[in-house]
Amino acid sequence: MREINFDGIIGPTHNYAGLSPGNLAATSNAGAVAHPRAAALQGIAKMRANLALGLVQGVLLPHRRPDHRWLAALHTDYARAEPHLRARALSASAMWAANAATVSPAPDCADGRCHLSVANLVTMPHRSHEWPDTLAQLRLAFAHDAFRVHAPVSAPFGDEGAANHMRLCASHDAAGVEVFVYGVSGGPFPARQHVEASRAIARGHGLNPARTLFVEQSSEAIAAGAFHNDVVAVANERTLFAHEQAFADRAGFYAQLRAVMPEVEIVEVPAAAVSLSDAIGSYLFNAQLVSTPAGQQTLIVPQEVRENPRTWAWLQDHLAGNGPIRRVEVVDVRESMANGGGPACLRLRVACDPAHVDQRFTVDAAKLDRIDDVVASHWPEAITPGEIGDPAFVARVEQARVRLFSALDLVELIDT
Numbered sequence: 001m002r003e004i005n006f007d008g009i010i011g012p013t014h015n016y017a018g019l020s021p022g023n024l025a026a027t028s029n030a031g032a033v034a035h036p037r038a039a040a041l042q043g044i045a046k047m048r049a050n051l052a053l054g055l056v057q058g059v060l061l062p063h064r065r066p067d068h069r070w071l072a073a074l075h076t077d078y079a080r081a082e083p084h085l086r087a088r089a090l091s092a093s094a095m096w097a098a099n100a101a102t103v104s105p106a107p108d109c110a111d112g113r114c115h116l117s118v119a120n121l122v123t124m125p126h127r128s129h130e131w132p133d134t135l136a137q138l139r140l141a142f143a144h145d146a147f148r149v150h151a152p153v154s155a156p157f158g159d160e161g162a163a164n165h166m167r168l169c170a171s172h173d174a175a176g177v178e179v180f181v182y183g184v185s186g187g188p189f190p191a192r193q194h195v196e197a198s199r200a201i202a203r204g205h206g207l208n209p210a211r212t213l214f215v216e217q218s219s220e221a222i223a224a225g226a227f228h229n230d231v232v233a234v235a236n237e238r239t240l241f242a243h244e245q246a247f248a249d250r251a252g253f254y255a256q257l258r259a260v261m262p263e264v265e266i267v268e269v270p271a272a273a274v275s276l277s278d279a280i281g282s283y284l285f286n287a288q289l290v291s292t293p294a295g296q297q298t299l300i301v302p303q304e305v306r307e308n309p310r311t312w313a314w315l316q317d318h319l320a321g322n323g324p325i326r327r328v329e330v331v332d333v334r335e336s337m338a339n340g341g342g343p344a345c346l347r348l349r350v351a352c353d354p355a356h357v358d359q360r361f362t363v364d365a366a367k368l369d370r371i372d373d374v375v376a377s378h379w380p381e382a383i384t385p386g387e388i389g390d391p392a393f394v395a396r397v398e399q400a401r402v403r404l405f406s407a408l409d410l411v412e413l414i415d416t
Ligand code: SUG
Pocket: 015, 016, 017, 018, 019, 020, 023, 026, 027, 091, 093, 096, 098, 099, 124, 127, 163, 227, 228, 230, 231, 339, 340, 341, 342, 344, 345, 346
């Protein structure tokens, strides 16, 4: 059993439309010129770096955008839709694979299968129409009997997938403790993860109630721009890496966690060293915390963490001490970051036997070269807000996606 990171390949319509209130990067970059080709190449380079660390890497594919089906259900089409619907039909937001689904590996589930529940993403209209395509991809990638793929939890209970879920375990193949983090509405920004949805997923996956925790995210974190828990906390094996202000009742949560998993190592970053604003601006916690085959727990951070003197100083001090994070790798995902998506947002973790996954969804260096070629020749170099309504632009981005699916032998998914 290995942990596989499935990264969303960044689609040819990646743009900055300011669609997510509460996501400060996205709203502050609304209307900026986006660079889909550079964005996708940055994502591929991150996957190459993961392979170089000895990690197993997979991909999820861009959805058909504009989403004509969604517009048809709203009794309009791309040419006639009001600009705000057009923007919501065009968004490449499925690239943030951490929001694709919640995953419970087989050792945690009563039936001994790995369960995946596709996220409904109902809080943000541009994300609410992702789930049918995501479900089609997951049903194909995880068709083996070792998996069980669930349809989304019903609205109105919002579910944003793995971004609000953490798993702690002695090793990936041992039974874990699953932590579901939810928000409570009432602050300036929407709480996207509802506890009702989290509880439904835990029941659907057949998790052991004694090893499943439901933890409230702090309202200060949501108000400061932590629209998902993965902006302020991340876990891997025995380590929980979190900001001091991530949870509503940190002492209560840590006590519960220690009671069920005494060997847990909690690495808490004090607000006095790194403020919430520094954490959210740099995405220190939206890092991939991974165990490499060489046994060094590694934190893969965006370059914004190195550019912020306080986050970088904190990491250097931790590395110099005897903490559980032994190594830091820096990646450039600047285009995604400008929409509020760091290295961890771009990936969905699935701990399983890689042989059970449809091999068209896993990648090696040669397959990444093929993806790189398609992106370099067909993804638009830049997207300006004025271009978005142009029919030639739509034809071009749809064709680009078709080329990618052909290159990956996944033509059966083109029209899902
Ligand atoms: O849902 N941004 C995404 C970013 C998701 C990041 N994911 C995690 N934290 N796991 C969101 O807010 C912005 C799109 C735009 O405004 O054009 C957007 O959807």
